[in-house]
Amino acid sequence: MVQVRSVLVLCTGNSARSILGEALFRRHGAGRLAAYSAGSKPKGVPNPGALRLLTREGFDPASFRSKSWNEFTGSDAPEIDLAITVCGNAAGEACPVFPGSPLRAHWGLPDPADAEGDEASVDAAFAETWRLLTMRVEAFFALDLAALDAKTAQAELARIGAMEGAA
DSSP, rough: OOOOOOEEEEEESSHHHHHHHHHHHHHHHTTOOOOEEESOOOOOOOOOOHHHHHHTTTOOOGGGOOOOOOOOTTTTOOOOOOOEEHHHHHHHOOOOHHHHOEEEEOOOOEEEEEEEEOOHHHHHHHHHHHHHOOOOOOOHHHOGGGGGGGGHHHHHHHHTSTTTTTO
């Protein structure tokens, strides 16, 4: 039976989608699991569009930072039970080995950081990514993971990743 006490949301730059995913897992999993995000080639700072959205959603944007996934590979790193990639690049890269051999899922979505235009257009792209990630996170929390074996849990995570908007 599967138990998920921690989630690591991964992307290449760790500036947009993965940061939003971390925020949603924090919100929906408060008191039930720890949520983190990281990137293979972190940008160093969250995208301004992500920070504006987090502020509108009631988060303290200062509590989010762009960081390397290497922070989660050492002996002093938190154990990760589920690693979710949210971009195609990170899904295709050779992920490091995380302590605890976590479940893995790919929930690919278009990158809102690629949105062009004025601030309102960029904010609309981030809002759409937030909506699509919210659907996935809510579907995750609707699962009775404790009643599932690892193979069935992996299949359910893949099903969630194929929901509307999958890239």
